[in-house]
Amino acid sequence: MYNILICDDDKDIVNALKIYLQNPDYRLFEAHNGVEAVEMTQKEEFHLILLDIMMPQMDGITAMSKIREKHNMPIIMLTAKSEDTDKILGLTIGADDYITKPFNPLEVAARVGSQLRRYTKLGSGTVSKSILQVGSIELNSDTKTVTVDGNTVNLTPKEFDILKLLMKEPGKVFAPKEIYLKVWGEDALTAGDNTVAVHIRHLREKIEITPNDPRYIKVIFGQGYKIEKGRN
Amino acid sequence: MYNILICDDDKDIVNALKIYLQNPDYRLFEAHNGVEAVEMTQKEEFHLILLDIMMPQMDGITAMSKIREKHNMPIIMLTAKSEDTDKILGLTIGADDYITKPFNPLEVAARVGSQLRRYTKLGSGTVSKSILQVGSIELNSDTKTVTVDGNTVNLTPKEFDILKLLMKEPGKVFAPKEIYLKVWGEDALTAGDNTVAVHIRHLREKIEITPNDPRYIKVIFGQGYKIEKGRN
DNA sequence: ATTGTTCTTAATCAAATCTTAATGTGTTGG
DNA sequence: CCAACACATTAAGATTTGATTAAGAACAAT
CATH class of the missing domain: 3.40.50.2300 (Response regulator)
Incomplete structure (x- = not known):
């Protein structure tokens, strides 16, 4: 409609x-x-x-x-x-x-x-559509809510933004630097090297059943992170 | 541009x-x-x-x-x-x-x-799917994924970049020096002589059925490497 | 101000990747 | 035919990248 x-x-x-x-x-x-x-x-x-x-x-x-x-x-x-x-x-x-x-x-x-x-x-990838879905993850931009298999998970703002970025283009690989730029903003001098990695870790702890060996948030070594589209 | x-x-x-x-x-x-x-x-x-x-x-x-x-x-x-x-x-x-x-x-x-x-x-960046195809090799720049005959192969960043370069202009011969410049960057102080050859070897091991006697990544002696367009 | 949350830093670790180097094999031109 | 050169191959060690943890800064709400 x-x-x-x-x-x-x-x-x-x-x-x-x-x-x-x-x-x-x-x-x-x-x-x-x-x-x-x-x-x-x-x-x-x-x-x-x-x-x-x-x-x-x-x-x-x-x-x-x-x-x-x-x-x-x-x-x-x-x-x-x-x-x-x-x-x-x-x-x-x-x-x-x-x-x-x-x-x-x-x-x-x-x-x-x-x-x-x-x-x-x-x-389904880009515009401000308020609900994004990948696998059994649902992200609602209006309510700032994320559910996994129907269970609500509480994400911090940065975690939410990173997940949203990944979910906007499922399967696409984002370099940590790119994530940093897009989530923190184009200026963002405070470029902590591994701060993105830390947030990814937190995200995985909240979203994945097994934060080690993650099913959704995958890494392509040397290239960046992506969210897995299909089944794992 | x-x-x-x-x-x-x-x-x-x-x-x-x-x-x-x-x-x-x-x-x-x-x-x-x-x-x-x-x-x-x-x-x-x-x-x-x-x-x-x-x-x-x-x-x-x-x-x-x-x-x-x-x-x-x-x-x-x-x-x-x-x-x-x-x-x-x-x-x-x-x-x-x-x-x-x-x-x-x-x-x-x-x-x-x-x-x-x-x-x-x-x-807010690149939306375009970008898939290069040569023979039965498919290279997707967004997902940093390469498939050969439908099977996914895992490439390292350098391997991926080299393959992408070759696939952008199938049949064109690239001198090792040229590959080095384009993949490593115009500056690239760390000019190891045969490092390109090593990566080519790794690539062949991953995408060729017979890494010796390669079907895709061919060499023209004294000229450089190319990727074979048509059938072998 | 105090508390609780979120973010960043830093240090350490493991692993994947890259480079080097040494040696082998084939090609070319004289 | 042979020297010179270009590429091939292998494995080790050097480098880079991401993972992980915990501590403490920054921030927000009370």
Whole structure:
């Protein structure tokens, strides 16, 4: 089930889009200007936004950059004419696609589907999707909770972040240095050499049945750590 | 620096796109049919592909699904007319965007930039699966894994790097000195003379059935090592 | 301030990996 | 044919990497 926000000042257009996007998997919301759209994203979690470029009060481009400060869902811009300038301006600051009016119903549905699919596909690895799953480990970013085989385990912030990083791309090998950079931040002068190794140890003690001979958090000697995707 | 593959059977179109995408950050490659495109993705790591839907030998959609089996970079489809059917068909199985001919230069640049930006932003690094294939050897840079005939072999970092170097350009001969420079780094004071040979030996022991009389890692006396492309 | 938690440091250990060196084998050019 | 050279092979020891433990710093909450 996806929450989709349609934002256009022209109610006829909103209604048309609502019809085109009739789909049991879509929950459709509407806004009629940029301010409203920004406010709604603060209350509800959307998976995709259709955003008109030209609107009263706050234009779509400004609205988008406001939204993008906090959220990371795909945004499809709606443009009245095919004004290349506007198109490009909108795209450059972060839209994922755009559709020109008048709409082709099938095209609208296809583009929306494409973005959602792409998002969730990548999301299984990258975007801020709140629940990650690998094997019988479940990590919920919203509640900052991790369960293994249904049992909740308490992780410290650093442990949580490291596990999240690994779980975002299961199977991918992360060098300790890379983990350090991504979890601690790009600056992070306090580069303790083996501090990552220590956290990994703690993680293994909490997550693995046998912290020595770990089933999930594996090491590739000289390359880094990874979380095991499939069975062990 | 991004590697971009442009694939179209019409050379004029390829050239036009090359001009539109003139950018110091882009390294442009070209292919002229689907088969070629698929092969190229096995040798080089691309960050984005522009793929024509209608091509001889293998159409763009088939090519895309082949590529998507191994790789995960954004793909932008190029469509001749605005045939909604084709567009949507292409989109549904995994393209990230499409552009209709004739092209608007600015639009092409904008879309390409948009996809690259979106991708690297989401990935907060490299999302792309990168799998190199030569014969029945498969090398995955993300998981630092190598399989031969489906069997996983454990390589040390140096072994892995050397194999990767050879597999990036199958058939090309690399002098030991060159291998040393590229794998160890441009500085590399610790220039042991035959250390490369030792690693090659280890590699052969791990991936060849008969380490003496090797099938994959061949030597050209006085020239260097190469990995055998075709059958032996 | 005191307590409890989390993070970092440091020291030690084990193991995998890398390099060296010594010697063997094959190739090439004169 | 033979010297010179390029690669092969092996095993030892040097180096690097990760594991582990515990202590004490930093931090947060009471």
